[in-house]
Amino acid sequence: xxxxxxxxxxxxxxxxxxxxxxxxxxxxxxxxxxxxxxxxxxxxxxxxxxxxxxxxxxxxxxxxxxxxxxxxxxxxxxxxxxxxxxxxxxxxxxxxxxxxxxxxxxxxxxxxxxxxxxxxxxxxxxxxxxxxxxxxxxxxxxxxxxxxxxxxxxxxxxxxxxxxxxxxxxxxxxxxxxxxxxxxxxxxxxxxxxxxxxxxxxxxxxxxxxxxxxx
Numbered sequence: 001x002x003x004x005x006x007x008x009x010x011x012x013x014x015x016x017x018x019x020x021x022x023x024x025x026x027x028x029x030x031x032x033x034x035x036x037x038x039x040x041x042x043x044x045x046x047x048x049x050x051x052x053x054x055x056x057x058x059x060x061x062x063x064x065x066x067x068x069x070x071x072x073x074x075x076x077x078x079x080x081x082x083x084x085x086x087x088x089x090x091x092x093x094x095x096x097x098x099x100x101x102x103x104x105x106x107x108x109x110x111x112x113x114x115x116x117x118x119x120x121x122x123x124x125x126x127x128x129x130x131x132x133x134x135x136x137x138x139x140x141x142x143x144x145x146x147x148x149x150x151x152x153x154x155x156x157x158x159x160x161x162x163x164x165x166x167x168x169x170x171x172x173x174x175x176x177x178x179x180x181x182x183x184x185x186x187x188x189x190x191x192x193x194x195x196x197x198x199x200x201x202x203x204x205x206x207x208x209x210x211x212x213x214x215x
């Protein structure tokens with residue numbers, strides 16, 4: 001039983017950490033504000049509950065991130081090298097621009113794939129190829145990128161840094177992928193626009209229409 005004086009803080013902690021309630025309107029070129037103040041508050045709330053003798057469930061969770069974008073044919077070489085490193089395909093460049101890695105505890109290959117997902121069915125995957133079958137009007141072949149990866153809640157801020165850096169160079173407008181949390185299974189959507197990107201909650205007004213699919 002959670003003491004009344006801690007119950008409100010506990011509900012806030014669970015709500016903040018389990019479900020990404022941040023409606024992210026990130027200006028491209030700026031750092032997002034998803035990270036440590038909220039997570040520190042959650043950890044403090046969990047600590048208070050533990051001291052009070054309450055049973056505190058593990059609420060950190062993971063996020064299932066899917067991203068599908070096109071990038072220009074003539075992507076600057078430093079950007080391409082850093083992207084290949086993030087995908088686990090190359091060594092880390094001498095200077096990384098995706099985020100301030102030191103403030104997040106050190107660099108890591110955020111888009112690396114090729115293994116089973118940590119918290120979701122299926123595998124983490126990443127692929128960067130030329131879109132040879134759909135060239136641009138000028139004949140240039142854009143880069144086509146798809147990423148699916150599992151992100152720990154504590155790393156969600158740095159991942160959004162990296163996603164924001166990537167989307168500065170993308171040519172895709174509108175929807176670029178969903179984000180699903182592992183605790184409640186709620187889904188938000190990454191939507192890119194000329195000023196940045198939003199992390200959008202989509203809530204159906206009524207019961208979803210289901211169409212049976214026979215196989």
